[in-house]
Amino acid sequence: MTELVTFGETMLRLSPPDDERLETADQYTVRAAGAESNVAVAAQRLGLDAMWTSKLPDSPVGRRVTGELKHHGVSVDIAWDDADTARQGTYYLEQGSPPRGNEVIYDRRNASVTTATPEELPTETIENATGFHTSGITPALSETLESTTTDLLSLAQDAGTTTSLDLNYRSKLWTPAEARSVLTELFPAVDVLVVAERDANVVLDRDGDTEAVARDLADEYGFEVTVITRGSEGALALADGAVVEQPTFEATDDHPVGTGDSFVGGFLSQYLSGGSVSDGLAWGAATAALKRSIPGDIAVVSPDEIRSILSGDTEAISR
Numbered sequence: 001m002t003e004l005v006t007f008g009e010t011m012l013r014l015s016p017p018d019d020e021r022l023e024t025a026d027q028y029t030v031r032a033a034g035a036e037s038n039v040a041v042a043a044q045r046l047g048l049d050a051m052w053t054s055k056l057p058d059s060p061v062g063r064r065v066t067g068e069l070k071h072h073g074v075s076v077d078i079a080w081d082d083a084d085t086a087r088q089g090t091y092y093l094e095q096g097s098p099p100r101g102n103e104v105i106y107d108r109r110n111a112s113v114t115t116a117t118p119e120e121l122p123t124e125t126i127e128n129a130t131g132f133h134t135s136g137i138t139p140a141l142s143e144t145l146e147s148t149t150t151d152l153l154s155l156a157q158d159a160g161t162t163t164s165l166d167l168n169y170r171s172k173l174w175t176p177a178e179a180r181s182v183l184t185e186l187f188p189a190v191d192v193l194v195v196a197e198r199d200a201n202v203v204l205d206r207d208g209d210t211e212a213v214a215r216d217l218a219d220e221y222g223f224e225v226t227v228i229t230r231g232s233e234g235a236l237a238l239a240d241g242a243v244v245e246q247p248t249f250e251a252t253d254d255h256p257v258g259t260g261d262s263f264v265g266g267f268l269s270q271y272l273s274g275g276s277v278s279d280g281l282a283w284g285a286a287t288a289a290l291k292r293s294i295p296g297d298i299a300v301v302s303p304d305e306i307r308s309i310l311s312g313d314t315e316a317i318s319r
Ligand SMILES: O=C(O)C(=O)C[C@H](O)[C@H](O)COP(=O)(O)O
Pocket: 009, 033, 034, 035, 036, 038, 137, 170, 256, 257, 258, 259, 260, 261, 262, 297
């Protein structure tokens, strides 16, 4: 049985090798990259039966996306779109060592997924799953997706599926005011909110003590679990009135893109299989730390590696 269904856009990510610049590189590495499929892969690799659903061009580039996700064991349910007219979203990523940062350029306007409606998607599977996950990126992509995201979260929650949303504010897609007005409308249908502290500040206008922010959000919107991620400061969760805190594990800055999604995948792998919020945070933090050493968007990790990090039993060379 499918335990977790995630819904959103997966792009092809094009990035120059090493620290090369987009402008002058003569090769780009191609990887599947999307917030919700990144979550599905991490959760699947850590033991959940995960599915990613979306809409893609019925073409080799669309199948480039599904092929990579299937490699990790994720099942896919795709509304295939007319290959002659449909667009595959892409993004360019230039990774740079300090003082350069990581630069993302999106080319995703009018991608196939922007026209996806609930009728084209596996709503029954969502209703029968343990969890349904999406992110604040999805409703930013089109008015159709704003409505589809609302409908899917509601039908999932009504069926007793635990719904989760990672707020994932992207300033290249919309303004904080636009994001706030759309996302707060979705919140009543969200059971588990994951939000970066900076997004809680910029989008939701919440400031100050992290625990107070979590309590305030939970009181206002009725979340079952409110998780606030704090970058290198770790994460805090509020559930049933109790607060759990989780520090980060030692990690590199080599491949930071995908850290947040890996955290969510690690969290859901525990929480949706009956684990505690505290187990969820620990697995989330360990998965996120491991991801930062791995190129691409995806956490290519195993449960044993996570357990090693949690037990402090990591070896520089295993032989
Ligand atoms: O930006 C988008 O629109 C994407 O969907 C793809 C992003 O590469 C992931 O969402 C990674 O996000 P983090 O895990 O927060 O680093």
